[in-house]
Amino acid sequence: MKSLFFCSILLITFASCKKVVCDEGLYSREEISQSALYGAGDENIDESNLVIKTQNDWDDLILKMDAVNDESSNFATIDIDFSTHMVIACFDEAQSTGGHSLEIGTVQHDGSQLSVQVIKTSGEGLVTQVITQPYEIIVIDRCDDNVVFN
Helix, strand or coil, rough: HHHHHHHHHHHHHHHHHHCCCCEEEEHHHHHHHEEEEEECCCCCCCEEEEECCCCCHHHHHHHHCCCCCCHHHHCCCCCCCCCCEEEEEECCCCCCCCEEEEEEEEECCCCCEEEEEEEEEECCCCCCCCCEEEEECCCEEECCCEEEEE
């Protein structure tokens, strides 16, 4: 009897979890910001590709990014409805000179996973002698499938 009760509870729990069905094909996106951090690494954000699906994680990232400079004041928006959207944030490693950039290219679902293209470029010729950390942050429709960065 106890095992029947336990199985019923598990079934109800898993049935109540809603997985967002992901659309196949290219995803439209809204840019939140594409820039560089200038805190000489004091923001403590490593080179990383992040998928943010909760308000708490989003608030934590904004807090880190604003640790040295008020970076989020330049964002197109900070209000995200995480029930329908998610944030993709890509950060390059800290660079010893300016002229570097990072861009999120195509975001596409192939039927089983979401692929995010990350494009990094470095400065050529004369560049500023300042520590920078290029990044881009976008918001897209929520997808609960696996996300891969390439």
